[in-house]
Amino acid sequence: MKYLTILLIAIFWNIETQAQTYEIGGFIGGSNVVSDIGSTSYFSPNKPVFGAILKWNRSARHSFRFTALFTELEGNDEDSHEARRQSRGLSFTNNLQEISLGLEYTFWEFDMFKDRNANAPYLYTGLTAFSHENISNIDGVTASGNAFDVAIPIVLGYKVAVNSTMVIALEGGARYTFTDNIDGSDPAGEDALSIGNKNNNDWYVFTGLTVSFTFGRRPCYCGF
Secondary structure (H helix, E strand, O other): HHHHHHHHHHHHHHHHHHHOOEEEEEEEHHHHHHHHOOOOOOOOOEEEEEEEEEEEEOOEEEEEEEEEEEEEEEEEEHHHOOOHHHHHHHHEEEEEEEEEEEEEEEEEOOOOOOOOEEEEEEEEEEEEEEEEHHHOOOOOOOOOOOOEEEEEEEEEEEEEEEEEEEEEEEEEEEEOOOOOOOOOOOOOOOOOOOOOOOOOOEEEEEEEEEEEEEEOOOOHHHHH
């Protein structure tokens, strides 16, 4: 415990001496999936999602950002507007955990120390790695371990500085994945039965609110 305390003090002392501002906070919202089973609506949250966010505000226009988010994805043909899917009646659930690292770019300067109640729209993208249950049949019930895949996040949001230490943002973001089996519609194996369009990979979407708090010295943006 003594060594852990010393390490934490050293980390925060080092951050405090850097001429940059960091943010740490949380994300809460809803998730939905766009796949071969269930609704085809891009924004129709039906399960909760939560997690943590960490940002390094490298300039008044961009930040390096890391997130870790957790949810259970759910798809049900009864929620679809397509008669074919409704009559088919398939459904699935899949626990998913993701980590994402990338760049958040604001469309105009977001300097919390320059203007009161600074606000700006932003775009985030980067690379996402996620773990999910490896569903092995299309009834959405049988899972054999976990699978690991990657995705490209495309996130749009709007953030507002409540004061010089607190930022609130509303955002919605789709993840284009490199797998077609989040819903169990394209399982591996010679005897596996696939359904749907094998040329389209699955997407999942997070919509929600972030609340973050800054720490470290007031940033100096002149060196980047």
